[in-house]
Amino acid sequence: MKSHQSAQTMKPATAAKKLGVYLPATPAEFQEGVVSRAELNELQANPPEWLRELRQNGPHPRPVVASKLGVSIAGLARGGVTEALTTEQIEAVRSEMPEWLVKERATQAEVRKEAARLKRRDAERDAEEEQPAHS
Structure with missing residues (x-):
């Protein structure tokens, strides 16, 4: 039997907290969407420029x-x-x-x-x- 795992998603506020960034400073598309566990893992592993900038300078x-x-x-x-x-x-x-x-x-x-x-x-x-x- 295969277990079917649905993609876990989280609100942008939760994802921002896990990433250690201030939500209002994130891009609009991040604030307006939902973030899957896979997307969060990808952001943590390969942070885009906006995330690196926020983590470095706030x-x-x-x-x-x-x-x-x-x-x-x-x-x-x-x-x-x-x-x-x-x-x-x-x-x-x-x-x-x-x-x-x-x-x-x-x-x-x-x-x-x-x-x-x-x-x-x-x-x-x-x-x-x-x-x-x-x-």
């Missing part, structure tokens, strides 16, 4: 902006950054190093440190549970 979606600045998306919002930024704008924020960015980066560092501590604690607990009990 405007970038908030998750990418947050990552490039080393803060959370909520930290961006607290810092007043609600719009997509270009690579040049991100570099300008980095070079200005406003107080909110310093504070949010410190917050991110604490969050990462706590996550690492919890991961170590859980690993230690798991290791203890695997040890045979002594009678």
Whole structure:
């Protein structure tokens, strides 16, 4: 028996998210169509010029902006950054190093440190549970 697999498609917003690009900056034909899994794979494997340009220069979606600045998306919002930024704008924020960015980066560092501590604690607990009990 052959299994028939229909082509999976996704909305442009989903495809843009998976590609790490800001949907309003993509070409109209991308925004207005649907994207199949095969098309998404092809875009990832062989990005066209417009996709390379967007990934390099932006405007970038908030998750990418947050990552490039080393803060959370909520930290961006607290810092007043609600719009997509270009690579040049991100570099300008980095070079200005406003107080909110310093504070949010410190917050991110604490969050990462706590996550690492919890991961170590859980690993230690798991290791203890695997040890045979002594009678």
